[in-house]
Amino acid sequence: xxxxxxxxxxxxxxxxxxxxxxxxxxxxxxxxxxxxxxxxxxxxxxxxxxxxxxxxxxxxxxxxxxxxxxxxxxxxxxxxxxxxxxxxxxxxxxxxxxxxxxxxxxxxxxxxxxxxxxxxxxxxxxxxxxxxxxxxxxxxxxxxxxxxxxxxxxxxxxxxxxxxxxxxxxxxxxxxxxxxxxxxxxxxxxxxxxxxxxxxxxxxxxxxxxxxxxxxxxxxxxxxxxxxxxxxxxxxxxxxxxxxxxxxxxxxxxxxxxxxxxxxxxxxxxxxxxxx
Amino acid sequence: xxxxxxxxxxxxxxxxxxxxxxxxxxxxxxxxxxxxxxxxxxxxxxxxxxxxxxxxxxxxxxxxxxxxxxxxxxxxxxxxxxxxxxxxxxxxxxxxxxxxxxxxxxxxxxxxxxxxxxxxxxxxxxxxxxxxxxxxxxxxxxxxxxxxxxxxxxxxxxxxxxxxxxxxxxxxxxxxxxxxxxxxxxxxxxxxxxxxxxxxxxxxxxxxxxxxxxxxxxxxxxxxxxxxxxxxxxxxxxxxxxxxxxxxxxxxxxxxxxxxxxxxxxxxxxxxxxxxxxxxxxxxxxxxxxxxx
Numbered sequence: 405x406x407x408x409x410x411x412x413x414x415x416x417x418x419x420x421x422x423x424x425x426x427x428x429x430x431x432x433x434x435x436x437x438x439x440x441x442x443x444x445x446x447x448x449x450x451x452x453x454x455x456x457x458x459x460x461x462x463x464x465x466x467x468x469x470x471x472x473x474x475x476x477x478x479x480x481x482x483x484x485x486x487x488x489x490x491x492x493x494x495x496x497x498x499x500x501x502x503x504x505x506x507x508x509x510x511x512x513x514x515x516x517x518x519x520x521x522x523x524x525x526x527x528x529x530x531x532x533x534x535x536x537x538x539x540x541x542x543x544x545x546x547x548x549x550x551x552x553x554x555x556x557x558x559x560x561x562x563x564x565x566x567x568x569x570x571x572x573x574x575x576x577x578x579x580x581x582x583x584x585x586x587x588x589x590x591x592x593x594x595x596x597x598x599x600x601x602x603x604x605x606x607x608x609x610x611x612x613x614x615x616x617x618x619x620x621x622x623x624x625x626x627x628x629x630x631x632x633x634x635x636x637x638x639x640x641x642x643x644x645x646x647x648x649x650x651x652x653x654x655x656x657x658x659x660x661x662x663x664x665x666x667x668x669x670x671x672x673x674x675x676x677x678x679x680x
Numbered sequence: 681x682x683x684x685x686x687x688x689x690x691x692x693x694x695x696x697x698x699x700x701x702x703x704x705x706x707x708x709x710x711x712x713x714x715x716x717x718x719x720x721x722x723x724x725x726x727x728x729x730x731x732x733x734x735x736x737x738x739x740x741x742x743x744x745x746x747x748x749x750x751x752x753x754x755x756x757x758x759x760x761x762x763x764x765x766x767x768x769x770x771x772x773x774x775x776x777x778x779x780x781x782x783x784x785x786x787x788x789x790x791x792x793x794x795x796x797x798x799x800x801x802x803x804x805x806x807x808x809x810x811x812x813x814x815x816x817x818x819x820x821x822x823x824x825x826x827x828x829x830x831x832x833x834x835x836x837x838x839x840x841x842x843x844x845x846x847x848x849x850x851x852x853x854x855x856x857x858x859x860x861x862x863x864x865x866x867x868x869x870x871x872x873x874x875x876x877x878x879x880x881x882x883x884x885x886x887x888x889x890x891x892x893x894x895x896x897x898x899x900x901x902x903x904x905x906x907x908x909x910x911x912x913x914x915x916x917x918x919x920x921x922x923x924x925x926x927x928x929x930x931x932x933x934x935x936x937x938x939x940x941x942x943x944x945x946x947x948x949x950x951x952x953x954x955x956x957x958x959x960x961x962x963x964x965x966x967x968x969x970x971x972x973x
Contacts, residue, residue, distance in 0.1 A: 436956075444782055447775035451836035451917060461831045468830050496711035503708045538943045538950075540906040542913065542920070546927045547935070551729050554717040560726070629821050632913050633924060636715075639821075643914075646825045658822055665817045 471651035479656035494637035498623035505566025506616045513574035541565040545635045558635030577611040617672040737936025766941040773918030776840040777904035784847025792855035815849030824916045836917025858889040895957040
């Protein structure tokens with residue numbers, strides 16, 4: 405290290421060290437860190453945290469993984485297999501739920517922003533939406549599955565879930581719309597419908613389209629999950645093979661889901677980048 | 681009139697939008713038609729039935745907790761027991777979401793520096809990023825079914841680890857974006873002063889991106905609470921398993937209480953977490969006033 409020849413500021417204190425003392429950690433930070441540690445210990449204790457099974461059960465896992473790395477390719481290559489039927493069903497569920505959910509969401513978003521709705525309507529809409537969003541899509545599917553079977557409950561659960569997401573994001577975009585065109589329309593005496601049609605919807609359309617793509621992406625993943633409660637699609641197939649411990653077929657399903665999810669992610673990323 | 685028409689630019693053609701719209705509607709109709717066993721004819725009755733069941737659920741929620749529900753095998757059972765059971769299972773869900781988030785944060789944090797363009801060379805970056813993307817593409821439930829349930833058995837540890845591994849992918853991506861978004865000037869300054877890679881990261885990068893990253897951890901915790909409810913359905917711990925059983929058994933009052941507990945706990949945790957995130961990112965009014973005084 406070179407010699408310390410730093411030039412001191414003329415008003416710097418002439419103490420043993422010119423460097424200001426490091427501030428002590430704020431008490432809030434200390435409390436926060438302690439709180440995090442306490443919560444972690446409590447949580448670990450609640451779920452009996454233990455990594456011992458990783459060692460104990462390792463042979464079991466390697467046995468399963470050995471089966472998994474030898475997937476049943478016939479499941480993928482045969483276009484009439486259960487997998488392709490289920491995949492078509494998953495795609496159809498996602499398409500319908502995205503379409504219907506997004507259409508309703510646009511209307512809800514217009515009611516849920518203070519730019520386009522009177523204060524009373526906007527507050528009620530916002531609070532109803534936040535209650536709808538607080539339940540996971542799975543809970544809706546569970547309730548709906550108890551009413552009807554087949555893909556219909558999945559479609560309805562996803563539709564409701566999509567309304568929640570798209571309406572929230574679009575309402576936020578509407579809040580941020582350029583007020584200039586709106587003022588011009590107001591000055592020209594436009595009705596609420598005309599304002600929405602001419603100034604608001606065109607302004608948020610690119611954002612809206614990108615949110616729609618985003619939920620479509622989520623829907624493909626979610627319909628994998630929804631099947632696990634019996635709402636149709638690939639998820640149901642996963643549970644079937646899991647319960648039969650048919651790991652080679654399960655692996656085939658996983659490979660296809662993996663590829664489909666990544667492909668859709670990439671596609672929608674490219675599209676969204678062009679939109680916004 | 682003719683000058684007017686010339687001065688005005690021609691509006692762009694509308695037919696591409698019309699065609700796109702028709703194609704979209706065609707795809708949706710095709711999708712609807714391809715679902716053979718979708719019972720579309722049940723759709724009109726559906727809202728009525730749901731409202732009826734929702735009413736029963738609400739009854740369960742609004743009944744005095746000391747009362748005894750009808751038609752149960754155990755005569756001592758009260759609504760209060762249902763509330764307590766739901767709360768303790770929801771506690772388990774929250775706990776496994778927390779542990780999962782911790783696992784995700786612990787592993788994603790160092791990995792993110794190996795994946796960011798300003799802290800890692802491309803031959804390290806590309807594999808780490810691919811790893812993040814690959815993990816994110818596998819839904820938690822698949823991870824739980826294939827790896828975690830055989831490993832940990834039907835208990836909350838399986839759910840926590842499934843959530844944890846999945847969180848590495850999503851947190852890693854967000855963290856690496858934070859690392860890439862840091863102001864390059866402090867980094868250049870310490871590089872010019874001869875700092876090693878480690879010193880550069882420690883003094884110029886981490887202090888800049890830490891608050892936002894911690895805020896993301898909290899946000900991920902909120903997301904993971906919702907995911908943990910799902911994992912219960914495959915018996916990987918938490919409230920989902922019982923919810924699945926109760927709703928399938930059409931015990932609407934009990935189910936209503938469970939859903940109410942899920943909503944209340946989710947909202948409370950979200951509020952606390954949102955408050956903490958705001959505090960981490962923006963500080964508080966009081967501390968600013970204190971600093972000014």
